[in-house]
Amino acid sequence: MKIFSAPQVREADAYTIQHEPVSSLDLMERAASRCSAWIEEHFSPKHPVYIICGKGNNGGDGLAIVRQLLLHGYDATAYTIQGATSPDHTANLLRLRESYPDKVHPLNDLQEFPSLPPDALIVDALFGTGLNKPIEGWMGGVIHHMNNLRQKHTIIAIDMPSGLRADSTSLHTPVVQAHHTLSFETWKLAFLMPENAAFVGQVHILPIGLHPDYLTHTPARFHLTDLETIRTIYQPRDPFGHKGTYGHALLIAGSYGKMGAALLSARSCLRAGVGLLTCHVPACGYEIMQLGEPAAMCITDSEIQHSTHFHLDIADASYTTVGIGPGLGTHQQTALALEKLLENFRSPMVLDADALNIISVYPYLLYRIPQGSIITPHPKEFERLFGKTANDFERLELLSSKSQELGIYILLKGRYSAMACPDGAVYFNPTGNPGMATGGSGDVLTGILTALLAQRYTPKAAIILGVWLHGFAGDLAAASLSQEGMTAGDITTHLGAAFLQGI
Numbered sequence: 444m445k446i447f448s449a450p451q452v453r454e455a456d457a458y459t460i461q462h463e464p465v466s467s468l469d470l471m472e473r474a475a476s477r478c479s480a481w482i483e484e485h486f487s488p489k490h491p492v493y494i495i496c497g498k499g500n501n502g503g504d505g506l507a508i509v510r511q512l513l514l515h516g517y518d519a520t521a522y523t524i525q526g527a528t529s530p531d532h533t534a535n536l537l538r539l540r541e542s543y544p545d546k547v548h549p550l551n552d553l554q555e556f557p558s559l560p561p562d563a564l565i566v567d568a569l570f571g572t573g574l575n576k577p578i579e580g581w582m583g584g585v586i587h588h589m590n591n592l593r594q595k596h597t598i599i600a601i602d603m604p605s606g607l608r609a610d611s612t613s614l615h616t617p618v619v620q621a622h623h624t625l626s627f628e629t630w631k632l633a634f635l636m637p638e639n640a641a642f643v644g645q646v647h648i649l650p651i652g653l654h655p656d657y658l659t660h661t662p663a664r665f666h667l668t669d670l671e672t673i674r675t676i677y678q679p680r681d682p683f684g685h686k687g688t689y690g691h692a693l694l695i696a697g698s699y700g701k702m703g704a705a706l707l708s709a710r711s712c713l714r715a716g717v718g719l720l721t722c723h724v725p726a727c728g729y730e731i732m733q734l735g736e737p738a739a740m741c742i743t744d745s746e747i748q749h750s751t752h753f754h755l756d757i758a759d760a761s762y763t764t765v766g767i768g769p770g771l772g773t774h775q776q777t778a779l780a781l782e783k784l785l786e787n788f789r790s791p792m793v794l795d796a797d798a799l800n801i802i803s804v805y806p807y808l809l810y811r812i813p814q815g816s817i818i819t820p821h822p823k824e825f826e827r828l829f830g831k832t833a834n835d836f837e838r839l840e841l842l843s844s845k846s847q848e849l850g851i852y853i854l855l856k857g858r859y860s861a862m863a864c865p866d867g868a869v870y871f872n873p874t875g876n877p878g879m880a881t882g883g884s885g886d887v888l889t890g891i892l893t894a895l896l897a898q899r900y901t902p903k904a905a906i907i908l909g910v911w912l913h914g915f916a917g918d919l920a921a922a923s924l925s926q927e928g929m930t931a932g933d934i935t936t937h938l939g940a941a942f943l944q945g946i
């Protein structure tokens with residue numbers, strides 16, 4: 444699903460008005476009716492609804508919602524900021540005043556903010572995508588006041604929480620902290636940024652019938668992975684396939700005290716469909732690996748506690764891909780071995796965890812990663828590799844520019860993991876839950892991505908599908924075991940069900 448910028452959303456709006464065709468007032472009525480229907484579905488008429496309306500079309504939506512709710516037996520009231528209003532706002536104001544004159548009140552300063560009965564809902568229709576400067580003065584006070592009421596009253600934002608910018612940071616400016624955001628037609632980039640989590644609450648995308656030609660043909664840089672995308676990527680197995688068809692992966696992982704990471708990664712690699720798996724582990728890991736995962740072959744390093752020379756095993760060139768990093772440790776000999784590996788193996792591979800920690804100490808190695816490889820840092824690892832940024836939007840730009848500069852796929856892990864591609868596109872993943880924020884989750888993901896590369900998915904397909912499956916399996920694990928009770932290994936045990944139900 445494409446994520447459009449605020450100017451693109453305005454274009455989509457204008458395109459729809461011209462080509463459907465539909466009047467802008469009717470489009471507003473349609474948008475408002477989706478919101479009032481949502482409110483009616485989730486809250487009974489015993490909740491009085493207070494709608495705070497700005498001067499533009501977001502406020503116009505709010506006025507139309509008030510009228511629609513009143514018609515359906517709700518007690519709704521509009522509070523409107525005074526000033527020059529947009530034409531569709533004005534039209535809706537007149538319509539509301541005509542039928543329900545006592546349901547519209549001016550809001551000129553904070554003193555005029557209504558005192559709310561206990562069950563009241565607050566609907567925020569102050570500003571939407573038209574916000575064009577920071578909010579100052581008493582209107583900032585209105586936002587602050589609404590936020591103070593959020594413990595007692597549910598706040599529902601129309602299209603955007605007011606004050607939130609769709610495409611750039613809103614840090615250090617007043618923004619409504621909504622419980623629910625009812626947003627029209629498409630996700631906005633701001634909703635996916637961790638720094639905005641406190642503002643957007645739960646996001647509900649309400650289709651309002653924007654013109655499909657615009658949505659289909661307009662290119663977008665940012666995307667949210669959806670089932671449709673996943674179904675185009677997934678390749679069912681060939682009925683005549685054999686284990687060679689699905690690739691031979693080499694997983695380089697584990698060190699003394701961290702063999703669990705290697706085992707977690709190996710198991711998920713096998714459960715994600717790899718044809719053959721060989722694990723390179725230090726000598727102390729031989730029995731752990733052989734007993735822990737009989738389907739994996741195992742070769743051992745000459746060193747007991749950490750790995751020192753995996754380049755020899757690479758030389759026979761039988762490996763389709765390599766996954767390296769889980770539990771590897773950062774011993775200097777391991778760093779030298781990683782450098783050799785990057786010299787000898789030039790096909791796309793997966794680098795995670797300690798492989799990335801080593802690279803952050805020897806940054807020149809970044810430039811030796813084979814083109815098309817996937818690296819999977821969490822935010823701290825990302826910062827160690829590429830430096831600090833002032834906000835999440837800057838970090839996203841840095842992520843994308845590094846991916847393009849280095850020619851590698853960079854996955855920044857988080858609630859909506861961001862996958863930057865060398866062609867400039869960035870995909871966000873919606874699956875997963877906080878139960879996955881536990882040791883070993885990343886090792887499981889490395890195994891999945893390695894398996895998909897081995898099966899000759901393109902790196903772009905592998906990263907989008909792999910991250911989706913990882914999150915989906917995590918969601919299934921949480922559904923049966925709870926977010927608290929699940930462990931990283933449970934993600935792996937639910938991978939099979941994720942292939943069956945998540946594609």
Ligand SMILES: NC(=O)C1=CN([C@@H]2O[C@H](COP(=O)(O)OP(=O)(O)OC[C@H]3O[C@@H](n4cnc5c(N)ncnc54)[C@H](OP(=O)(O)O)[C@@H]3O)[C@@H](O)[C@H]2O)[C@H](O)CC1
Nearest residue numbers: 456471474499500501570571572573574575576577578602
């Ligand atoms: N997406 C769609 O297809 C549809 C969207 N709809 C709704 O329309 C809004 C966007 O409406 P718009 O009128 O463009 O903008 P806003 O309502 O968000 O606000 C614009 C007004 O606010 C003033 N403004 C902007 N920033 C500030 C500020 N920081 N402080 C004070 N005032 C501000 C601006 O006035 P200026 O003259 O000062 O620039 C505007 O008056 C969208 O979000 C949806 O809710 C349609 O209803 C349906 C189709």
Ligand SMILES: [K+]
Nearest residue numbers: 567570601603
């Ligand atoms: K709003």
